[in-house]
Amino acid sequence: MQKNKFMTAGVGLVVAAMALTACSTGSNSTSSNSDLSPAAAAALDKSYVGLGTTLEIDPVKGIPSNVNLYVVSCGEAVAGCSVPTAATKAAAEKLGWKVTVADGQLNPEGFGTAVRQAIAGGADVIIPIGIDCAAAAAAFNEAAQAGIKIIGGGGVDNCDPAVFTSQTKWLEGYDPIQKWNAFGAIQADYAFGKQNGDVKAVVINFTGAAFGPWLTDGFNNELKALGAPKTSVLETIDVSNEEVINGSAFQKITTALLNNPDANTLIVPNDNLIEGGLGAAIVQSGNDKLLVISRGGDAAVVDMIRAGGQGVNATVGYAVDWLGWGAVDTAARAITGGKAAWIGESSQLIDADHNMPKSGSYQGAVDYQSIFLKAWGK
DSSP states (O other): OEEOOSOOSSOOOEEOHHHHHHHHSSSOSSOOOTTSOHHHHHHHHHHHHOBOOOOOOOOOOOOOSOOEEEEEESOTTSHHHHHHHHHHHHHHHHTTOEEEEEEOTTSHHHHHHHHHHHHHTTOSEEEEESOOGGGGHHHHHHHHHTTOEEEEBBSOOOOSSOOOSEEOBOSTTOOHHHHHHHHHHHHHHHHHHHTTTOOOEEEEEEOSSTHHHHHHHHHHHHHHHTTOOGGGEEEEEEEOHHHHHHSHHHHHHHHHHHHOTTOOEEEOSOHHHIIIIIHHHHHHHTOTTOEEEEEEOOHHHHHHHHHOSSSOOEEEEEOHHHHHHHHHHHHHHHHTTOOOOBOOOOEEEEBTTBSOOSSSSOOOSSOHHHHHHHHTTO
């Protein structure tokens, strides 16, 4: 059992991180590079261990089957939205719920339209996947006023006053900001370890969602905690959803890399960027010495890491299918008058030699589906 290493302020949660890594893939969960300094080796090992739980949850009794659920996807065109959306749909169907997917199409107008589609469709519950409340505040307020339960599935309730009925809860002691800080910290630990403390990073700061700056802060704060100098971050680039959609983000990033020839590390906030063209752009640049660290654990990016030479070296795997099932569990508890459980979906650094799934996307090592089904009486 591993105690949380990433946050120091009053967490006190014991997590089964060592158990998670030991059975996730069969590949090593610790480094073996004797050339690293003790601090670098420890940081690297910490990134491989990651965070998560064995998912110990209480039963949910009396879950109704006549529930009309709308899952509002942040955008079905990208795996980071479509994969957890599909998982949420599959989980809810195990409860006999009627499930409709509404596509938010990766923009605030689309988010609002999808939420209003749910209202018009007589939804009892809406689970927005990867959508912050503030991104479609008017529509979410309309849904709440209509008596619909809104369960945050990855996005946060940053409306004032709060609108969501409940949000999925990760690890005890972590609020949503600390959760994303932790993912950024894993990226920092890996970068510090692989570069033996000599990090010269270009950091992509995603401004299209609340989590982007939190991820960046987590990376910067962990580098500082590791004793890296301020000069370890050469440049931070703000990238918006619109720039990703129109393709200008990739030119912006490659230009920053050209302007920083000493850069040895690129920090990427989301696998969607790698899949959408950044990986190919890095390959075309010929910069094969750049350490590219993404976040997500999508199947396509995992395959790229496994193959090598595809413009990405590692990603912070995050069990988004587990998150989808957790969102349904949270909804079931809200419907029956209970409190949200700590879901604790796992997150670990994946590279070619560590925590690599045998196939598909990163899922973690816990049979979360069986645990949820047992809790639901299925």
